[in-house]
Amino acid sequence: MERNVALIAVFAALIAALGLMPNLMLASGVPITAQSLGVMLCGTVLGAKRGALAVLLFVALVALGLPLLAGGRGGLGVFASPTAGFIIGFPIAAFAAGVVMEQTRQLPVGLAAGIAAALGGILVLYILGVSGFMLVLNKSLVEALVILIWYIPGDLIKAALAGFITAGLARARPASVLSRR
Amino acid sequence: MISLTSPVETAAHRWSAGPKLALLCGATVVLFAVGSTVWQLVFLMLTAFLYLLPGRVFALSGARRLWGLWPFVALILLWHAVTRDLSGGALIVFRMLTAVALANLVTMTTRLSDMMGVVRWLLMPLARLGFPARRVEMALALVIRFTPVLADKGKMLMLAWRARSPKRPGWRILIPFAVLAIDDAEHVAEALRARGGL
Numbered sequence: 001m002e003r004n005v006a007l008i009a010v011f012a013a014l015i016a017a018l019g020l021m022p023n024l025m026l027a028s029g030v031p032i033t034a035q036s037l038g039v040m041l042c043g044t045v046l047g048a049k050r051g052a053l054a055v056l057l058f059v060a061l062v063a064l065g066l067p068l069l070a071g072g073r074g075g076l077g078v079f080a081s082p083t084a085g086f087i088i089g090f091p092i093a094a095f096a097a098g099v100v101m102e103q104t105r106q107l108p109v110g111l112a113a114g115i116a117a118a119l120g121g122i123l124v125l126y127i128l129g130v131s132g133f134m135l136v137l138n139k140s141l142v143e144a145l146v147i148l149i150w151y152i153p154g155d156l157i158k159a160a161l162a163g164f165i166t167a168g169l170a171r172a173r174p175a176s177v178l179s180r181r
Numbered sequence: 182m183i184s185l186t187s188p189v190e191t192a193a194h195r196w197s198a199g200p201k202l203a204l205l206c207g208a209t210v211v212l213f214a215v216g217s218t219v220w221q222l223v224f225l226m227l228t229a230f231l232y233l234l235p236g237r238v239f240a241l242s243g244a245r246r247l248w249g250l251w252p253f254v255a256l257i258l259l260w261h262a263v264t265r266d267l268s269g270g271a272l273i274v275f276r277m278l279t280a281v282a283l284a285n286l287v288t289m290t291t292r293l294s295d296m297m298g299v300v301r302w303l304l305m306p307l308a309r310l311g312f313p314a315r316r317v318e319m320a321l322a323l324v325i326r327f328t329p330v331l332a333d334k335g336k337m338l339m340l341a342w343r344a345r346s347p348k349r350p351g352w353r354i355l356i357p358f359a360v361l362a363i364d365d366a367e368h369v370a371e372a373l374r375a376r377g378g379l
Contacts, residue, residue, distance in 0.1 A: 003370040010366035013327030020332040064296040065288040075288030080280035168356035
């Protein structure tokens with residue numbers, strides 16, 4: 001029990017810390033904000049239930065007024081902004097990634113994690129994020145997609161990274177990759 | 182960890198958090214129900230007035246927090262200029278700014294401890310049903326402590342990378358970073374168990 005609580009808390013802090021660190025560069029020089037990568041990792045490493053709890057903890061602390069989102073944003077205003085759907089969708093995205101990870105045990109960890117991160121962290125997250133965007137800015141589905149579709153290539157790269165990192169963790173700390181235990 | 186509560190003490194700092202949150206919910210529902218641009222402008226003006234009440238420093242820090250929305254404001258106005266519906270665009274922009282500003286206002290005038298009180302109050306009925314409310318509070322406290330610790334460890338990893346490579350730190354740094362985080366969690370779990378557990 002203590003171990004679960006500590007891992008959940010540490011992964012929530014990991015998402016926050018990824019937002020505090022300067023942007024990492026990909027080989028091509030494209031900067032990535034690693035925060036949504038943190039959400040994917042919660043699902044692929046901790047599994048559906050614990051991953052969702054970790055992200056929920058992070059979102060709760062943002063709502064309570066801590067500046068944990070990238071760029072020092074936080075507080076209740078985030079939940080009224082056009083990107084609210086993405087923040088609210090974070091725990092559900094992690095849950096979906098965890099479910100996919102737990103259902104694909106026959107695949108190698110890295111490949112399964114990449115697929116799980118793409119399905120949870122992109123497909124599910126965008127369904128919720130685009131809905132929020134449509135609601136706050138009063139846009140149609142097509143209009144919202146035209147604006148948001150440009151972020152998807154970057155997110156695909158993050159899903160691939162989530163796969164590599166989860167595979168690395170499964171080698172370095174196999175006992176802690178709870179989604180595969 | 183410093184929360185986003187304003188250091189400028191306002192009268193609203195002394196109100197309890199629950200009613201403020203309830204008012205915010207009500208105000209947001211009204212904002213999304215009213216479809217008149219003129220009324221939305223009135224709401225925005227009223228909100229600006231609320232920000233000006235505690236003085237210049239408070240209003241400026243509030244305005245700075247809204248500044249992050251400028252890409253959306255530009256996008257919407259441009260979009261509606263192209264579709265020749267500027268009044269519809271203004272409605273969306275006014276409503277978005279008011280909704281975010283009001284929510285920020287609650288965050289700026291409510292201390293973290295008061296917000297935690299609301300969480301505790303919300304969890305109370307669940308705790309009676311066997312929900313582990315104490316564990317949630319413990320986890321919240323752990324995240325607040327872990328975040329700066331992990332951020333520091335990440336910075337150290339980046340320094341170590343720079344000492345060895347002329348290139349900027351890349352994504353590969355994230356694996357040792359996550360390993361460090363997991364090791365921290367295992368140590369803390371052991372320490373919690375040693376002190377009687379949760």
